[in-house]
Amino acid sequence: MAPRGLPEPVLIRGTGLLGTSIGLGLRAAGADVYLADPSPSAQAVAEDIGAGRPYPGDLTGTPGQEPAGAGTPPGTVVVASPPDVTGQVVIDSLLRFPGAVVLDIASVKGQVQRQVQAAVVDGTLTGAQGALYVGTHPMAGRERSGPVAARGQLFTAAPWVVCAGEDSAPEAVAAAEEVARTLGATVHRMDAADHDASVALISHLPQIAASLVSSRLQETPAASLALSGNGLRDTTRIAASDPQLWVQILAANAPDILQILYGVRQDLDRLIATMEDPSAPGARLDIAQLMAEGNAGHARIPGKHGAPPQAFAVVTVIVDDTPGQISAVLQDVGTAGVNVEDLRMDHSAGYEVGMLEISVLAGRKQELTDALSAQGWKVV
Incomplete structure (x- = not known):
């Protein structure tokens, strides 16, 4: 229908x-x-x-002047x-x-x-x-x-x-x-103006930041990149987007993006000035304040299903890099009656194992840890 x-x-x-x-x-x-x-x-x-x-x-x-037969x-x-x-x-x-x-x-x-x-x-x-x-x-x-x-x-x-x-x-x-x-x-x-200002911050700025960070990796030795984990991958994931498309997007929304970049530049200038003399009085406090401001902003990002942000506990399980391991863990999580709030995988450098990070409600962490350990899984 x-x-x-x-x-x-x-x-x-x-x-x-x-x-x-x-x-x-x-x-x-x-x-x-x-x-x-x-x-x-x-x-x-x-x-x-x-x-x-x-x-x-x-x-x-x-x-x-549409032709006949259209x-x-x-x-x-x-x-x-x-x-x-x-x-x-x-x-x-x-x-x-x-x-x-x-x-x-x-x-x-x-x-x-x-x-x-x-x-x-x-x-x-x-x-x-x-x-x-x-x-x-x-x-x-x-x-x-x-x-x-x-x-x-x-x-x-x-x-x-x-x-x-x-x-x-x-x-x-x-x-x-x-x-x-x-x-x-x-x-x-x-409203169109409100939309453009919003996406400049929540979409266009992250793309710019990911691309700028990734550009620093071009001459990085392979031995250094071998040490990277999910932090770098998460931060740079969207840097793989189509450059031609983003040229058009950024040019079309330049006025709104510029206002945000001016603010980012102020923060960078502030951090650079502090890092140039990190032992100066108040320098460490200023760095801590910058990190805390980041914490406060991150805490405002909506949580699961658009609900208010909520902190989850993480249960980390070591799994072999073989077929069926992840599904087997999740089957045992389901058997334990615990809902998975989020899921991610990190791989261990040099070993054919992965660390499956299972986010659950804080009050159910110990329950799930005990249940998976009883099933023979190595819980970190």
Whole structure:
């Protein structure tokens, strides 16, 4: 059964990771999905894995002059193009498909919204056409890119921000929210300016920090890197993201990012000045205060399922690096009746063993430790 309240067919313009994942999810929900991408090979991969069928019309001609045989025009257009052309594709879609709801999924919303508003002011778009645009941002992704990395469950339980403008038509907002809900996401409504300021801090700054730290590793001796553990891997994980995509994102949101970087620069200057003379009176206190400020900020990050932050106890189990070990531990955890709040694995340098870190409620740590020890597991 097709999603209720979603005008169909749905045309997805852009078959990268997100566009293809949206297609897979909507198809699984019963929606009729067209695909279009300037790259024939990317579109072919998306089609082959079942994200949709090719749009039969010509998207290179003049909007409003759709050739015969183009099939049923789309009722909803999802613009999943690269960020630097998203605004152009949104405006083209509003002109090309009168009456269709057009939404985009770019990670910066203010820039596209301003482009659409400017097109209404200069007469390129009518007010009615502009009202059918809604900016959205699914807060999901992977380090890998392209349609081969797509999966229909990518957005499950992820935030999906809907940035409706003052003039957005109610039916357009409803359709945008229906796309998000159909894909299993959680809808959040925000003003475009508030959204851009938020992602500058929670998404764009971490990417910059990870890339800057990782850049220090380029000339690091292999013997030094052999000592690294989860701390370095966790800190630098997102540094593997697509550079070309991030050039576009950072350029589009430069004003908001700059304000945060100015603050980071002040903190760095403060730390550098302190470290240049660490034995000076008050130096150690200043370092401790900087670390404490980091603790305070980290404590504000929402916990499991978006609940208030909660401290968990960690039970560390040594496991052999052989098939079935992790599942066997988790089976015994389940038998003990203890819920796993979080899970991570650290590998021991030079030994074919791993340390499975199981986070549980603090009051159940000893209970789980005793249960696993009784089952023969080595608990650290």
